[in-house]
Amino acid sequence: MKKLVLLAAILPQFALADTGYYLVSTYDVEGQTSIDYKYWNAHYAALTVAAPEIGVGYGVTSRWYTELYATAVKINGGGSKWHETAWQNDFMLTQGQYDFDLALHTKIERPRTSSEGYGVEFGPVLQTEIGRTQLNFNVFFQRDYRTDESNPLQLTYQWQVKHRWKSWFQPGLQGFGEVGKWDSPLPRDQQSHRIGPAFFGSRDVGAKQELKYEAAYLFGKNSDRPAKSFTMRVQYIF
Secondary structure, three states: OHHHHHHHHHHHHHOOOHHHOOOOOOOOOOOOEEEEEEEEEEEOOOOEEEEEEEEEEEEOOOOEEEEEEEEEEEEOOOOOEEEEEEEEEEEEOOOOOOOEEEEEEEEEEEEOOHHHOEEEEEEEEEEEEEOOEEEEEEEEEEEEEOOOOEOOOEEEEEEEEEEOOEOOEEEEEEEEEEEEEOOEEOOHHHOEEEEEEEEEEEEEEEOOEEEEEEEEEEEEEEOOEEEEEEEEEEEEEO
């Protein structure tokens, strides 16, 4: 019974959940195509939830990146079930004329069952560098639009510190959180915050081909419940 109660509380929050585990960054990738595989899991006391994703991205211009991807759900190591499809678009508003880069992130998600409505996410993406250290901070607004209910606009954040030590290994830290309604945050003990070590890297695998990878282990709260999470992402760029 406890597992069913926990699962019922967690699954509604799967909409727009991926940016709670992967940082959105901004780069000029004009003309580049990428095959993007992502995976995260969350280990609760009585339940393990995982979500593999696969997508295709493309740099339409030097300022516009777009990606279409699908997300599946796995419960306690069982089989994967397609959960939803998402369309992400990131637009660079600055390109080096300031000490920081600014982009606008947008995303639309559609669950497998169309009667469940859809979700939207948008917000600013900030990135700067101090020497060989890259700093990121993003604030996103999220809302699920359902046919049978009205959900308020939610506020989330993500941040990252990455040191460019070697191209194949760049250590860092990541943090993510959900604070509740954008204009009326939840009490601190009801918010969800996660933080943990991460590493990043890339390798050339052919003419104009690159493999980028990252992984992190996060500690804190998921869906207002203590959990430990592992995340990874691999991109084949050509």
